[in-house]
């Protein structure tokens with residue numbers, strides 16, 4: 001897997017100050033994509049063990065609320081295995097940090113339906129995610145006033161609450177301190 005960018009101080013992609021990773025590779029090709037250079041799976045730099053360690057180190061300070069995973073497309077089958085290794089480390093070494101993930105795929109139709117490669121990998125990857133922002137970017141529904149998402153069709157899903165309820169539960173900004 002390649003990655004495009006790492007931000008060590010990101011306040012735009014989830015609550016609080018976060019570390020964010022923008023992976024390379026995306027097959028959605030949304031019109032008006034903010035990050036079209038990352039569609040190419042070969043864009044950017046190789047995601048090496050040293051890069052993974054750098055992310056863990058960036059996550060350690062007390063003022064970092066969590067980790068945000070963006071792209072590109074984290075749930076592309078070609079990206080999932082490398083990200084699973086990182087997610088396991090984050091949950092083990094930084095368990096107090098929350099994980100947000102942005103995907104162009106649909107939570108139920110694509111991810112839960114097991115349409116994205118090896119289901120065992122997808123399932124475990126999902127288990128490490130606290131909040132999932134799902135859906136392709138729709139330029140005609142773009143709204144700059146939206147918080148943490150680009151177009152109105154996208155949803156901010158509380159993954160843990162959804163698993164317990166067995167239906168989609170949207171993230172509640174009133175519980176922001178938990179995420």
Ligand code: SF4
Nearest residue numbers: 026029030033072104
């Ligand atoms: S899913 Fe995201 S990165 Fe991929 S084309 Fe759509 S907006 Fe761009």
